[in-house]
Amino acid sequence: MITNLTASERRGALLILVVMAIVGLFFAAAGRGDPIALHGALIMVVALAFAFPVMGHLYDPEPSADRLDTYYDDPSKVGMILTFAWAAFAMFVGDWLAWMMVEPTWTTGSAWSSFGRLRPVHTTGVIFGFGGNGLIATSFYVMQRTCRVRLPDQLSPWFVLLGFNLFCLLAVTGYMLGITQSKEYAEPEWYADLWLVIVWIVYFVLYLRTLARREEPHIYVANWYYMAFILVVAMLHIVNNLAVPVSFLSAKSHSLFSGVQDALTEWWYGHNAVAFFLTAGFLGMMYYYLPIRAGRPIFSYRMSIISFWGITFMYMWVGSHHLHHTALPQWVQTLGMSFSLVLLVPSWASAANALLTLNGAWHRVRDDATLRFMMIAAVFYGLTTFEGSFMAIRSVNALSHYTDWTVGHVHAGALGWVAMITFGALYASIPWLWKKERMYSSFLVELHFWLALSGTVIYVFALWNAGIIQGLMWRTYTENGNLAYTFLDSVVAMTPYYIARAIGGLLFLTGALAGCLNLYLTIRFAAPATEALSLMPLRDPVSDAVIQAAE
C-alpha cells in the first residue's frame, strides 16, 4: 500500500509521522508524573511504527499512472477491517459490562477494568471506533462513486482514517488510565479533542476537494448527509469541549461551562451526536447502499430533500428533552419536547423512503441477507425515532428517565439501526473492494443476520421491561401514602432482565465475530471476481442507473 503513494506523498507522510513522534516524545519526557506522559509515549510509539515502513519505501519508484483511472480504495479497505475490529472489541466490552451488572465481582479487581472506566470504553468503542470507522470507510467509497472521480490525493484519506483511529485509541486507553472529562460521549481530554479537530478539518477539506472535481452536476443525496455529519459534528465537538487545561503538561482540564448551562450544552451535544454521528452519517450510507443493493432508485427525491433539511434543522433543538423536570428552565424543556415530536416527520420520511425503495425488490430482501440487514435497519430506524419522540414527551419521560428504558432505546438505535446498516454496507462493499465474486460464506452472513436480529430483540425487550418496572417501582405508593418500594427493591427486581440483556448482547457479539471470520475468509480464500466490474472503472453501469434515476 505504501508503494501506491507517490514519492512526494511518502515524504509528506514521513514528515507528519516524525513531527508526531517528536511531539509524543516531548509530552512523554516533560509530562512525567502526569498521565499525559503515557499518552505522549503512546503517540510516539504509534508514529514510529508507521514511520519505519514509510522510510523503507521512501525511494521506491513512482506508482504507475494507470492508478488515476480507478478509484482509490485502499483506505476504505483498511477502514472496513478496522470497523470489524472495533466492533469485536467494543461489543465484547459491552457484554462484559452487561454481565457485571448481573454479578459485580466478574472483573479483574484492578482499577482499569472497573465498570465506571470500561463503560466509556464501550460507548466510545462502538460509537466512534465501530461507527466512525464505518462512516469514514464508506464515505470515501461513496463520495468517489457518486462523484465519479478518484480521491484528489492519496495521503489525506490515510491521515483522516489513521488519525481518527489514534483519537479513538487515546480515548479508550485514557479511560482505563483514568483520563476523562466525564462528559457523556465526549469523554476524551483536551489534547485528544484538539487532535480530532485537525483530523476533522482535513476530512471536510478532502470531501470538498472531491466534490469540486466531480463529473456529476448534482451532489447525490448520500453526500448531503455525509457533509452534514462532518460539519455539524465539528460544531458540536468544538463547543461542547471548550475547557481550560490545568497546564500544558497535564491531562486534566476543567469545562468552561458549569451547572445548568453545561447540562444543556452537554445534551445539545449528546443528542446531536445521536443525530449527526449516528443518524445523518448512517443515512448517507443507507441512501447509497440500499438502492444499489436493491437495484432500484430511491423512491422519492423530494422526500429525501424534506427529510434532510428537517433533520438538519430540527435535531439541534431537541437536546433539552434529556433534562425534563430538572433545574433547566421549563421553556427550554418545552421547546425541546415540541421539536422532538415534529422531528418524527422527517425521520419517518427517511425510513419510509428506504422501505418504499424496496417495493419491487422484496424477493431480493428474502434471498439476500445483506439487503435484509439494510431493510431491518430502516425498520429499526423508524421504530427508534418513534420511540424517541414518545420518550421526549414530558410525562412519559418522567417515567422513563434515569431507567434502563433509555439504555434499551439507545440500543434499539445502535444495534438495530447503526450496526445493521453498517454490516449491510460492509457486506455489500467488501466483495467489490477486494475484487471477489461474493463474501466467502453466505451462510455466515445469514447466521450473522439472525444472531444480530435475535440479539437486538432480546436486548430491547429485556430493557423495556426493566425500565418500565424500575420507573413504576420508584413512583408506586402504598394505600397509606408511603413509597411502596425502597431503591434496593428496584435493584433486586432487575436481575432477570439484566441476565436477558447480557444474553441478547452475547448473541449480537457472536454475530459480529462471525462477521470478522467471514471478512478474513473472504480476503484470504474467496474466489476472485471474473466480471469486468471487478476492474472498477470510474463509471460502472450498476450505480449509474441507480444514481441517475434518483436525480
Place this chain on the structure above:
Amino acid sequence: MFKLHYRLERRAIGMTLAIICAASVGGFVEIAPLFTIDQTVEAAPDMRVYTPLELAGRNIYMREGCYACHSQMIRTLRDEVERYGHYSLAVESKYDHPMLWGSKRTGPDIAPLGGKYSDEWHVRHLLNPREVVRVSIMPSYAWLMDNDLRIDDLSGQLAAQHAVGVPYTPDMIRHAADDAYGQANPDSNRVAGVRARYDDNTNIRAFDGIADRLTEMDALVAYLQILGRLTDASNLDPVGKDLE
C-alpha cells in the same frame, strides 16, 4: 422550492453554508439565553466553593465514572422529593465544571448525600459495597485506599477552576496542597489555614480513618460528604408548589 434545491445541490459551498445555518439556529436560541437570563440560576449568597480536597475527590468521582450510575439531580416529581429530598436547584451545581447531573440511576440519586452516612460507612462501602448493602451491584473501589492522593497539581486545578469562573482567591490557589493535607489530618498544623480560608463548617477529619496518610479515599469521601451542602438555598425554598 424543489427547483431552488435543484440549484442548491449543485454547489458544494452553498450546501455547506446552508447546513451550517440550519444547524446553528436551535442551539443559539436555546443555549445563549441561559447565560443572560438572571432567573436561570437562583441567587445564593451563602454558596461556598469546594475545598482542594473535595475538588480532588470530585475529580476521582469523574475518573471512576461514578456519574454513569448515580445522578445528582432530583427532579420536581413528588416521589423523588419524598425519596431523596428537596428537588435540585440550578445554583447547587453553579460551581460544577462540568456538571455531574447524570442520566441513569443504576444506583440511587446522591445529590443530597452529604452527612447522611458516617465516613466509616462510606469507606467500608467503597471497599466492598456488599459488606454494608447485601444486594448491591456496585463495584468495589479498593485501590482508593492504596493510592496516595496526588496533591502537587492541586494549585493548578484550582487555578483552572478560577479561570472558568469559580471564585478561588490567590491565597486559596497558593495553599491548595497544604489545605488538602490539613483537611484530612485534624491534628496537623495546617488545619488553621483551612479554617481561615474556607467556610467555618468545613469538615476537617481523617475521612479514611488513617490520620497520617492522605489517600484518594480521603478525597472521595470528603467530596461525598459535601454533596448537597454547598448552599442552604434549598432549605429556604418551599417544596411542593406544583409537584406532579
